[in-house]
Amino acid sequence: MYRYDEFDAEFVNARVAQFRDQVERRLDGRLSEAEFRPLRLMNGLYLQLHAYMLRVAVPYGTLRSEQLRMLAHLADKYDKGYGHVTTRQNMQFNWPVLGDVPDMLADLASVEMHAIQTSGNCIRNVTCDPYAGAAADEIEDPRPLAELLRQWSMLHPEFSFLPRKFKIAVTGAPTHDRAMVRAHDIGIEVVRGPSGEVGYHIIVGGGLGRTPIIGETLRAFCPKDELLPYLDATMRVYNRFGRRDNKYKARIKILVRETGIEEFRFLVDEEFKALDASDIMVSQAERDRIAAYFAPPEYASDIKALDLEAQPEAFRKWVETNVHTHVQPGYAIVNISLKDPERAPGDITAEQMRAVADLADKHSFGEIRTTHQQNMVLAHVRQDELRAVWDGLVAAQLEDANINLIGDIICCPGMDFCALATARSIPVAQKIAERFNDHARQQAIGEMQIKISGCINACGHHHVGHIGILGLEKAGVEFYQVTLGGDATQTARVGDRTGKGLSEAELIDGIERIVDRYMDVREGNERFLDTYQRLGAETFKEALYADA
Amino acid sequence: MPMLDLISSTGVAPNDVEPALFDAAVNQDIDALHLPNDADLSDYLDALPRVKSIFVDFPAFTDGRGFSLARLLRHRHGYEGLLVADGQLIPDQFAFALQCGFDAVRVKRSERERHTAEAWQAALDAFDVTYQRGYAVKAGPATSIFDARLTAAEANKTTDPFSA
Numbered sequence: 098m099y100r101y102d103e104f105d106a107e108f109v110n111a112r113v114a115q116f117r118d119q120v121e122r123r124l125d126g127r128l129s130e131a132e133f134r135p136l137r138l139m140n141g142l143y144l145q146l147h148a149y150m151l152r153v154a155v156p157y158g159t160l161r162s163e164q165l166r167m168l169a170h171l172a173d174k175y176d177k178g179y180g181h182v183t184t185r186q187n188m189q190f191n192w193p194v195l196g197d198v199p200d201m202l203a204d205l206a207s208v209e210m211h212a213i214q215t216s217g218n219c220i221r222n223v224t225c226d227p228y229a230g231a232a233a234d235e236i237e238d239p240r241p242l243a244e245l246l247r248q249w250s251m252l253h254p255e256f257s258f259l260p261r262k263f264k265i266a267v268t269g270a271p272t273h274d275r276a277m278v279r280a281h282d283i284g285i286e287v288v289r290g291p292s293g294e295v296g297y298h299i300i301v302g303g304g305l306g307r308t309p310i311i312g313e314t315l316r317a318f319c320p321k322d323e324l325l326p327y328l329d330a331t332m333r334v335y336n337r338f339g340r341r342d343n344k345y346k347a348r349i350k351i352l353v354r355e356t357g358i359e360e361f362r363f364l365v366d367e368e369f370k371a372l373d374a375s376d377i378m379v380s381q382a383e384r385d386r387i388a389a390y391f392a393p394p395e396y397a398s399d400i401k402a403l404d405l406e407a408q409p410e411a412f413r414k415w416v417e418t419n420v421h422t423h424v425q426p427g428y429a430i431v432n433i434s435l436k437d438p439e440r441a442p443g444d445i446t447a448e449q450m451r452a453v454a455d456l457a458d459k460h461s462f463g464e465i466r467t468t469h470q471q472n473m474v475l476a477h478v479r480q481d482e483l484r485a486v487w488d489g490l491v492a493a494q495l496e497d498a499n500i501n502l503i504g505d506i507i508c509c510p511g512m513d514f515c516a517l518a519t520a521r522s523i524p525v526a527q528k529i530a531e532r533f534n535d536h537a538r539q540q541a542i543g544e545m546q547i548k549i550s551g552c553i554n555a556c557g558h559h560h561v562g563h564i565g566i567l568g569l570e571k572a573g574v575e576f577y578q579v580t581l582g583g584d585a586t587q588t589a590r591v592g593d594r595t596g597k598g599l600s601e602a603e604l605i606d607g608i609e610r611i612v613d614r615y616m617d618v619r620e621g622n623e624r625f626l627d628t629y630q631r632l633g634a635e636t637f638k639e640a641l642y643a644d645a
Numbered sequence: 646m647p648m649l650d651l652i653s654s655t656g657v658a659p660n661d662v663e664p665a666l667f668d669a670a671v672n673q674d675i676d677a678l679h680l681p682n683d684a685d686l687s688d689y690l691d692a693l694p695r696v697k698s699i700f701v702d703f704p705a706f707t708d709g710r711g712f713s714l715a716r717l718l719r720h721r722h723g724y725e726g727l728l729v730a731d732g733q734l735i736p737d738q739f740a741f742a743l744q745c746g747f748d749a750v751r752v753k754r755s756e757r758e759r760h761t762a763e764a765w766q767a768a769l770d771a772f773d774v775t776y777q778r779g780y781a782v783k784a785g786p787a788t789s790i791f792d793a794r795l796t797a798a799e800a801n802k803t804t805d806p807f808s809a
Contacts, residue, residue, distance in 0.1 A: 104790040108774050115771040119737065127759050132735050135707055216708070248776045248790070254744035255716055256778070258709025336713045337683075371721050376779025379791055382798070 098161055098463055099390045101209045101242045108251065109206045112213060114316035116140050117199035121412060124196075139219055139257065141187075141212030142198055146516050151190045151198060152215040153205060157225035157243035157267070158186030158467040162454040165368070165465050167208045169450035175201055180450065181558040182435055184507060184558060185264070186224050186467040187215050190380035191514055213251060213513040218259045220250035220332070226276045227468040230391060231476040233424040236287045237295050239269035241388040242324075245379060249325050256332045260339035261347035263332075264304075271298065277469060279303045279312045279589035280561055283331065290318045297324055301331065301361070302353030307553045307590040309560035310350040313358045315365065321384070323369075325377045330368035334361070392475055393425070394462040401481040412487050415498040416534060420483065429480050433490060434472040434497035434505065438530035441523040442508040443471030445495075460486050468505055470546075472500065485534045502539040503547060503612070504530045507558055511551030511568060512575075516553035520568025520575040525549055528605050533612075543611060544624045546585070561585040562609060563626050565592045577604045580628045581637055595638050604623075607641040614640035675699035679731070682710035686717060693724050700751065703732030712745040720779075736760050736768035743769075744780040 103107070116136075123133040135144075141152040153168065160168075168188055174377045175197050176190040177367030193201060205211055215222050223246045230238040246265060250256070256263075263283075268276040271286040278284025284300035297319045303312025320326050338356070340346045353361045405413050410508055421430040433453060435443050445453075457465045457475055460482045466474035478486055490496040499505045506529060508514065511522030526549055533539055548562030550571070559565030565580035576598035598608055612625075614637060619628045629637065675696045678689065682702055689696075699718065701711040718724040730747045742750055746796055752760070774793070775786035 102794065104774055104793055108772070108776070108790070109775070111772045115737075118767075118771075127764065129759075132706070134656060134738055172681075192652075251776045252741075252772070253777055254741040254775070254781075255739060255777075256709070258707055258712070258738075283784075333713050333716070337710055339712075373720055373779060376720070377777060380795070381790055383794060386798075557691045639713070 098159055099156075099240075101388065104514065104566045106206075106209070107440055109209070109211050109213075112140075112252075113199065113202045113206050114210060116202055120195065120199055135217055135252040135258070138217035139214055140198075140202070142195075144516070145191070145514050146512075147514070148192050149194050149195055149198070150514070151201060151212060152183065153188045153190070153210060153212050154215045154222040155187050155210075155467050156247050157223055157229070157240055158227050158469075159225075159229075159240065160465045160467065161208075162457045162463040162465065164208045164210055165454040165457070167204060167608040169447040169454070171201055171204060172447040172450065173232065175204075175542060178448075179446045181441065181510070182467050182471045182473065184469050184509070184556060185215075185222065186227070186469055187222060188467070188508075191510075197278065208574060211414075216262075218261050218263075218264045219257045220253060220259075220265065223247055223250070224264070224266045224281075224469060226270055226274075227466040227474045228275060228421065228430055228476065229269060229466075230393065231423050231425075231428075231430050232270050232273070233422055234273045235269035235424075236271070236289060237269050238391050239267045239285075239287055240386075240391045241384065242285065242287070242297075243267050244387050244390075245299050245325070245384065245634065246328075249328070249379075253332075255329075256336055259336055260330075260341045261344065261349075263335070263349065272588040274585075274589075275468075277558075277561070277585045277589070279587070280305055280309075280585060281312065283315075283328070284312050285324075288318060290320070292426070294320070296320050299327070299331075302350040302358070302587070303490070304348055304350045305555040305558055305560045307345055307347065307555070308350065308564070309355065309555065311589045311591065312350075313353070313364055315358070322378060322381070323374070326374040327369055328370060329377045331365050333368050333372075334364045334514075338364070386424075396425045396428060396477075397426070397479060399518055400479050403480045403483060408484060410494070411498070412484060414505065415496060416483060417488055418498045418502060418540070419500045423477065425477070427480055429478050429483060431483070431486055432468075432500040433475065433477040433495050434499050435472050435495075436499055436505050436530065436637055437494065437497055438504065438527055438534060441513070442506050442526050445473075449493045449495055452489060456486055458491045459489075462602060465511075468504035470505060472505070480599070497615050498536060499539055501544050501546070503533045503542050503545040504539055505546070506530060507562070508545070509550050509552075509556035511549075511557075515551060515556075517554055519552050519553075520566070520577065522549045522551035522557060522566075522568050524602065525566060525568065525577065525601060528601070529608060532605055532609060542616065542625070543622070544626075545612075548583070555597070559583070560591045561589065562592060563624075563629070564611065566604065569598060576600060577603070579607070579641060581634055582626065585625060593634050599641075603644065606644060610640040610643055611637050661691060680714065682708060682714055684714065685724060686714070690722060693718075693726075694723050696724070696726055698727035698729060699724065699729040701747075703730055703734050706733045708736050712741060715742070715746040717803060737766045739768045740772060740782075740785040743782045743785045744775065744777070784802045 122128040143150040181189040266276040266281040267285040269287040286298040299316040300312040301315040461475035506526040508526040512518040547564040550557035551561040561583040580592030586592040772786040778789035781789040
């Protein structure tokens with residue numbers, strides 16, 4: 098993992114001091130709330146329904162064990178004993194007091210962490226494939242790229258007051274996109290060029306929110322050394338021409354759509370040709386320096402085969418659902434589900450964070466990942482230590498075997514926390530998880546992604562859920578709209594809206610009928626998504642509204 | 646040292662040119678050209694050598710278009726005259742403005758009671774380092790982190806007879 102050098106450390110410490118000063122100026126009135134707002138947002142501090150919320154950056158979803166322990170410390174000291182993993186791989190604390198926030202940031206800086214650009218109209222914390230560096234299907238580990246982007250985007254003097262927020266995601270595995278690169282303002286895939294050299298496929302203008310759009314190719318192949326200048330050119334076109342008259346039309350996807358991808362590409366190319374690349378380019382030596390931090394760990398070769406037959410059934414089920422193939426023979430990728438039906442999706446207690454940190458130290462080179470599906474990952478676990486990891490997870494009540502199954506629901510905070518929400522989302526997620534609590538049934542249903550947003554801003558990614566749920570409100574009554582057939586991967590697709598909204602009770606029953614219908618009509622090992630694509634929406638719509 | 650109070654409070658000098666009057670200013674020297682932040686610079690390129698100062702409007706501090714305009718004027722179009730960010734900026738943006746190529750910021754006198762000259766100066770001192778190498782400036786974040794790393798790496802390579 099990347100380690101700060103003296104300059105990174107100086108930068109982040111200066112940022113903490115700057116924010117402390119900004120808070121003082123806000124408290125004594127020198128900064129108005131209107132002036133303070135964008136400044137605090139750029140430091141990850143929101144004002145929510147009940148309190149401030151601090152969103153801590155987990156750059157490209159990667160944590161060292163001592164960093165996770167620090168998050169546990171923050172949860173205990175400044176919050177109510179838990180944190181929340183977000184769909185952009187960050188960790189949120191829902192109950193801090195404004196005066197404590199500078200101290201929280203100082204605590205974070207002591208372990209090379211920060212909350213910079215986790216919010217606001219700037220380039221946000223970059224997200225990444227959680228299996229980076231461990232996946233068998235990747236062309237190259239995308240984390241060095243993500244770290245370079247982190248540094249490039251930190252307090253960029255020109256691009257800190259953009260028309261709207263700007264989200265970048267990267268993946269090194271274009272054939273199995275686990276980073277949703279087509280649903281981001283810019284998505285970057287590591288690809289091979291015409292003569293086999295490694296470079297980047299740049300996708301622009303994707304996004305969910307009120308106007309879901311799947312991103313389009315801006316540049317099919319960008320050589321590595323041209324990436325930062327090319328991104329600068331793209332950002333400059335957006336900063337100048339992105340709409341500022343209407344915040345709901347201010348994302349780059351609207352600019353790309355209104356300009357047309359051809360014309361937009363022309364503008365970027367013109368800018369790219371004219372700019373001085375040396376302003377922003379980084380040398381090969383520097384890229385190598387960063388990449389060296391992400392060298393593969395020292396794998397062992399004396400790993401004994403795991404005799405699953407001799408293991409308890411619960412463990413075998415967990416292996417089947419939560420453990421993923423690793424690039425290194427003898428190793429495995431372990432997914433830790435944060436989808437206990439009793440908790441909000443993505444919530445994790447301080448005690449559990451410490452348990453995961455300990456497991457990472459013992460079994461995964463001290464490293465932890467967070468995922469956009471609001472789970473965690475131990476990326477490099479010896480197969481003969483899987484049982485020990487599972488035992489540790491059982492002790493911490495983190496053994497839910499539901500990764501990618503119907504219980505693995507993505508969900509925004511909704512009305513329970515968020516000032517923008519129009520409906521509750523967490524209780525809906527919990528009720529669905531409860532309804533399908535039986536593991537054998539979940540397993541039989543197979544891969545199924547339910548995603549829930551509590552308002553049209555779509556933080557719960559409902560547009561790209563196999564089943565998407567959108568919570569709305571009319572005359573004080575919450576209701577839920579269902580979309581079907583969304584896809585968040587390399588075959589990204591926005592789901593189809595089914596029809597009129599349903600009450601919460603109707604919704605849960607309707608979803609169960611959709612699932613039952615799918616079980617009746619599927620062929621072979623078809624996933625729900627495959628069956629939906631084969632048969633179309635009608636039969637599932639009929640099932641959804643059968644009772645209405 | 647960038648000045649804050651560039652122009653007397655009466656504002657516009659005799660041969661200041663607003664965009665609407667620009668075409669009438671053919672062949673004249675222009676003391677001050679006032680540009681909106683969505684200006685199409687191609688309209689003004691021929692005149693740039695005759696322009697002594699450009700004031701780029703910041704209608705709201707959250708509107709960052711002026712930063713890109715400054716960058717273009719300086720780096721693409723080689724403008725070397727005085728460049729002023731004019732309007733609703735706050736001290737926390739001072740370093741960004743200088744880094745993008747502005748020489749100074751002009752704010753309303755009434756704003757300077759809350760945001761004092763000291764506050765503007767203090768904001769400049771917040772950072773000594775920047776990750777964007779072409780945006781390093783003497784008054785403000787003066788050190789490019791990437792360049793500093795390179796220097797440090799080079800220094801490590803030289804053989805020092807006194808180091809163990």
